[in-house]
Amino acid sequence: MASSNHPPSHRTHVPLPSDSGGNPFDDEAPPVPIHIVTNASQLPAEFLNPSPEKQLVVGFDCEGVDLCRNGTLCIMQLAFQDAIYLVDAIEGGEVxxxxxxxALESSYIKKVIHDCKRDSEALYFQFGIKLNNVMDTQIAYSLLEEQEGRTRLPDDNISFVGLLADPRYCGISYQEKEEVRLLLRQDPKFWKYRPLSELMVRAAADDVRFLLYIYHMMMKKLNERSLWHLAVRGALYCRCFCINDNNYADWPSIPPIPDNVMVEGDAPEEEILSILDVPQGKMGRVIGRKGVSILSIKESCNAEIHFGGAKGPPDKVFILGPVRQVRKAAAMLRGRMMD
Structure with a gap:
């Protein structure tokens, strides 16, 4: 792996599954370096030059100021087994x-991330990058819950802190995340300051250093059908807020239904993303008083419904899921607009 010209002053632990049955969170394990990257030459060559002969799985996340199309992406974190790289977009810039x-668009590098929607939006609108081949742990968690027979309530999406706390995956407390959230509320430009403080480096690294372990734990449990859903929903999440004029024609194609899950009489339905325009002044009717209307629609349809909200776009509704359920939700939403 390539690294910076100077010995890294920051180190942390990257837990990995152990064949010996040892504790992967044992801090006695050798720490790995945290590299603050301001030049591409500091990144691993196999990351910069994706290859089918050297396929990678990396933990991935982004930090920024109001991370979305109109915000500022400040840091991009990459977790490898032997190092963490904090790619400094402020110092290194667009180059x-x-x-x-x-690498971010490559099908040879799997990016393990928790809830990729806004990260993908920021990358697309700020740098023209179409994030591809993600393994979204938020999606995977929901699929595993369904696979194990648990019913998920609308909008019951696991947070990263909640995922880390789940003993099936990590079983650890991430109290520092709350400290950073408090700082962000007090000063939204927190991630823009340079040089990076010890807290910033530690918090950025913590957001990715557990992802490879979680990835391995989840992949052991996901069945073939769930793996297809994971790939499809990950692709749809990447597209979700990245609206363009060509219906995503220049994006990587959505993974087709594989033959090994095409069971007669129980084949999965194709999944799609549908975007509805909401006329001015109608969003309140769509959502309803205290969210009652939209909750009713979500409970009636097996589809995810997302709003641009304050980060935008504020006049659109994004619906993801099986074709028939998406169409049902869209029809109900249009009905609310006409009330």
Missing amino acids: LINACKP
Whole structure:
């Protein structure tokens, strides 16, 4: 692996599954370096030059100021088994992030991330990057819950802190996340300051250093059908807020239904993303008083419904899921607009 010209001053632990049955969260394990990257030459060559001969799985996340199309992406975190790289978009600028574009768009590098929607939006609108081949742990968690027979309530999406606390995956407390959230509320420009403070480095690394372990734990449990849903929903999550004029024609194609899950009489339905325009002044009717209307629609349809909200776009509704359920939700939403 490539690294910075200077010995890293920051280190942390990256827990990995152990064949010996040892505790992967044992801090006695050798720590790995945290590299603060301001030049592409500091990144691993196999990351910068994706290859089918050297396929990678990396933990991935982004930090920024109001992370979305109109915000500022400040740091991009990459977790490898032997190092963590904090790609500094403030110091390295567009040249550095664009050097990462082939990897972020590559089907040879799997990016393990928790809830990729806004990260993907920021990458697309700020740098023209179409995030591809993600393993979204929020989606995977929901699929595993369904696979194990648990019913998920609308909008019951696991937070990253909640995922880390689940003993099936990590079983650890991430109290520092709350400290960072408090700082962000007090100063939304927290991630823009340089040089990076010890807290910033530690918090950025903590957001990715557990992802490879969680990935391995989840992949052991997911069945073939769930794996297809994971790939499809990950692709749809990446597209979700990245509206363009060509209906995503220049994006990677959605994974087709594989033959090994095409069971007669129980084949999964194709999943899609549908975007509805909401006329001015109608969003309140769609959502309803205290969210009653939209909750009713979500409970009636097996589809995810997302709003642009304050980060935008504020006049659109995004619906993801099986074709028939998406169409049902869209029809109900249009009905609310006409009330």
